[in-house]
Ligand SMILES: O=C(O)CCC(=O)C(=O)O
């Protein structure tokens with residue numbers, strides 16, 4: 832079971848035969864990604880500020896769609912140009928277990944329960960921690976049904 836991914840904002844995340852990268856265009860239709868709603872950018876800026884990262888100005892929002900059974904393996908987010916900016920992650924829908932790893936892939940991750948509305952910020956010395964999501968247990972959220980939607984806000988080129 833895999834995660835469905837799209838983006839909004841000036842840049843979006845693409846994976847294809849050439850690898851992974853940020854691009855200004857959605858390869859599905861050749862169009863610019865939909866604009867990032869101002870409310871999203873503001874929420875991300877406020878969350879970053881509350882975590883001690885002032886002036887966060889995301890230009891990319893990755894939108895991950897998980898069904899029960901889908902998960903995301905341990906990885907680092909390291910394709911953004913300026914790694915001084917944090918990552919802000921917003922979880923919606925059914926619960927998930929977030930894996931907060933260390934700086935080596937082999938470090939044993941801590942398990943953090945994430946529910947609808949939870950926001951996680953990682954930056955500074957934690958910016959390059961390995962992280963992932965365990966395969967989701969079957970569940971139904973009253974508003975979103977049997978799915979989890981995760982938004983991650985990034986400063987990809989700024
Ligand atoms: O779904 C999540 O909570 C994490 C997503 C993530 O790490 C990513 O999109 O790079």
Ligand SMILES: [Mn+2]
Pocket residue numbers: 906907908962
């Ligand atoms: Mn990530």
